[in-house]
Amino acid sequence: MVSHPGSLAQQEARFGWKTVAPSLLLIALLIVYPVAYNLYLSFFEVKLSGQNEFVGFNNYIDLLADRAFYDSLTVTVIYVVGSTLGTTLLGLGVASLMNHKFPLRGLVRGLVLLPYIAPLISEVFAWQFIFDPVNGIYNHMTVEVLGISDERVNLIGTPGNALLVVIIFDIWKNFPFAYLMILSRLQSINNDLYEAATLDGANRWQRFWNITLPELRFVVGAIVMLRFIWNINKFDEVFLLAPNVKTLPIYTYFTAFTGTIEQGLAAAIAVVQFLLLIGLIFLYIRRVLKW
Amino acid sequence: MRKIIIILLAASLLWIWQGSVIMAKTNISFWTTETQSERMKTIQLILDTFEALNDDIQVKLVPVDENDLPTQMAAASAAGNIPEVVEMGSELAVAFGSEGIMDFGAHEAVINDIGRGEFFKGALQLTTSPAGQAYALPYHGWVQGIWYRADWFKEAGLAPPNTWYNILKAARHFNNPAKNQYGILIGTKPEGFAEQVFTQFAISNGAQEFDANGNLVFNSDAMRETLEYYKELQKYTPPGPQTWRARDYYLQGKMAMFFYSTYIMDDLSLAEVAKGSLTGENFEGLGGVGFDANLVKNTKMVSSFKNTQDSSYGVIVTLGITKASDSSKTDAAKRLVRYLYEEDAYVTFLHMAPGGMNPVLRSMAQSDKFMNDPKGIFKHYGKDKIAEIIGGLDHLQKFEIVEGKMFPASGEIFAQKIIPQMIYKTIFEGVSSQAAMNEAEAEMIKIINK
Numbered sequence: 201m202v203s204h205p206g207s208l209a210q211q212e213a214r215f216g217w218k219t220v221a222p223s224l225l226l227i228a229l230l231i232v233y234p235v236a237y238n239l240y241l242s243f244f245e246v247k248l249s250g251q252n253e254f255v256g257f258n259n260y261i262d263l264l265a266d267r268a269f270y271d272s273l274t275v276t277v278i279y280v281v282g283s284t285l286g287t288t289l290l291g292l293g294v295a296s297l298m299n300h301k302f303p304l305r306g307l308v309r310g311l312v313l314l315p316y317i318a319p320l321i322s323e324v325f326a327w328q329f330i331f332d333p334v335n336g337i338y339n340h341m342t343v344e345v346l347g348i349s350d351e352r353v354n355l356i357g358t359p360g361n362a363l364l365v366v367i368i369f370d371i372w373k374n375f376p377f378a379y380l381m382i383l384s385r386l387q388s389i390n391n392d393l394y395e396a397a398t399l400d401g402a403n404r405w406q407r408f409w410n411i412t413l414p415e416l417r418f419v420v421g422a423i424v425m426l427r428f429i430w431n432i433n434k435f436d437e438v439f440l441l442a443p444n445v446k447t448l449p450i451y452t453y454f455t456a457f458t459g460t461i462e463q464g465l466a467a468a469i470a471v472v473q474f475l476l477l478i479g480l481i482f483l484y485i486r487r488v489l490k491w
Numbered sequence: 492m493r494k495i496i497i498i499l500l501a502a503s504l505l506w507i508w509q510g511s512v513i514m515a516k517t518n519i520s521f522w523t524t525e526t527q528s529e530r531m532k533t534i535q536l537i538l539d540t541f542e543a544l545n546d547d548i549q550v551k552l553v554p555v556d557e558n559d560l561p562t563q564m565a566a567a568s569a570a571g572n573i574p575e576v577v578e579m580g581s582e583l584a585v586a587f588g589s590e591g592i593m594d595f596g597a598h599e600a601v602i603n604d605i606g607r608g609e610f611f612k613g614a615l616q617l618t619t620s621p622a623g624q625a626y627a628l629p630y631h632g633w634v635q636g637i638w639y640r641a642d643w644f645k646e647a648g649l650a651p652p653n654t655w656y657n658i659l660k661a662a663r664h665f666n667n668p669a670k671n672q673y674g675i676l677i678g679t680k681p682e683g684f685a686e687q688v689f690t691q692f693a694i695s696n697g698a699q700e701f702d703a704n705g706n707l708v709f710n711s712d713a714m715r716e717t718l719e720y721y722k723e724l725q726k727y728t729p730p731g732p733q734t735w736r737a738r739d740y741y742l743q744g745k746m747a748m749f750f751y752s753t754y755i756m757d758d759l760s761l762a763e764v765a766k767g768s769l770t771g772e773n774f775e776g777l778g779g780v781g782f783d784a785n786l787v788k789n790t791k792m793v794s795s796f797k798n799t800q801d802s803s804y805g806v807i808v809t810l811g812i813t814k815a816s817d818s819s820k821t822d823a824a825k826r827l828v829r830y831l832y833e834e835d836a837y838v839t840f841l842h843m844a845p846g847g848m849n850p851v852l853r854s855m856a857q858s859d860k861f862m863n864d865p866k867g868i869f870k871h872y873g874k875d876k877i878a879e880i881i882g883g884l885d886h887l888q889k890f891e892i893v894e895g896k897m898f899p900a901s902g903e904i905f906a907q908k909i910i911p912q913m914i915y916k917t918i919f920e921g922v923s924s925q926a927a928m929n930e931a932e933a934e935m936i937k938i939i940n941k
Contacts, residue, residue: 333730354731457562
């Protein structure tokens, strides 16, 4: 049998390309093209009539001189760090609890998932109703029943509090995701490790610190990274609950579609956000996860 | 083989022909800002009737929230599929008209067909460009006013809220957050409602966006005074940014005054209807919570108030036909719009919100069919009150019209929510009145120079 040594490998490679081609095409169409088009738009002054005017780096220069952009950046950082930390820690705590045996554990485990699976819009309406300054139960409880405060507040509407509310909402809504991933990892940790540690005289805390946490390292790392990406790009939750919290996506939306409609500038904000995200993920993988 | 080919060919020709017969129906879409499901049903009924009478036209009804309309139109025009017919406030019609989206010729044709003299002059003025072209057709309108608890005012010995002084005095008097009761509702969320309320205050203080020569005179002492006054008044509204939805607090007896259009007439009398069904033996436990049967009797409205001059505000809702690439679509749109002014269709449309939707055609305002609304709401208020409200549509004051001249840039300024943003910034983000006004002025200049 005479055969070219590379041919089989080549054939396989060709076959490989053929199999991934549909996905590549889809990715190109739905992801690469919009990203590239957005990049292209960011160098133009976009007119609704369609006659765009090339302005070079002007949009970026305008952006870097805009105080509102830095405000939005700060809000985004607080929002992302707060919500990512919150969801992960709460998820870790709840998962550790649920890993113990207790009556009706199955039911409770299921109920914990509710905020994550319930439709966002109904949750947002429920929250808005809870925090309504005049008729909401929150103000009724704090002012009239418990007397903690003597003033009714519009917790969601007031810009100062709104950010906090949005962070808490995100933690409440998304911690089940962290919980679910951590719990499944916890269940696969070999029990022998704990038994051996117990024999060596390790207490509860030492076992958690020296066995559980290192075992969870990658799963927690992945959660943090995913939440980080999702929350930097998060639009729906923030916009529906409190559009006055101007994270970068919300700021982009307002720039693109309200006031003096500036879609070129909005495209530039999106590009900056994209670069920022890539940079941070790269750093995170290298420095924190050491992959 | 040849036979098969011939048969196939014939079949495909037949298919194409059939397709073209179906295709011959002209499809147009109609965007409406009446998004409530009941109103959608009524409009759909009107459209179904229209389609039955015109079997070559198919109309698709699309509900769009008032506040999203500029965004949606921008997106639709970028995507090349703007609707043929749009129901929208006159400000937006002017804004879209200035952007070159609307078909002035089509509007003129329908107006002339109905008869120019049939329309209220004031309504027509709001939709006519400086060059005398029609941005859209006025369709129905409402008047804004301060609705107030006449019984509370009487008990407290306060004068009706018809001057800046009286309004502020009453707002202070009735505001009692400890009892969860508030003085007044004005718009502070960055939405259209805030501008509607603010405009009436500004005009009552002689503040305008443009002077009669078309110069931007927004950044004036009178305007700053208005903004300061507005900030002061905001202290007596329910906490945080508020919009028209907070009128519920009034219906619950927790507020003394609120700005609203005549649309509320419906809700006020319906509260009475609701009380009838929700209390008594049917639902003993409820005891009429949230519904005050006497509210409609105890509520009065001031549609015009003053500081340095009288000011009345209202909105004309219009029907606009957009420029279409295809003349058959324009023709279909014209026929639809013309049909919507036919007595049966028009009255059915207006009766969706008695009091809120008032006719802009003289003959219709006097028609018995119109006065006899199915819910009997007009009877509550009496023929005179209704006539007064409809008459108000003839002399509305708005930023777009200065000394009878029309300034289209004002519509664009409205569409882009510049004034509501200014109000929000100065009240909730700690920006000083002057700084917020400077910022707003800069945005307005950008629009004018575009």
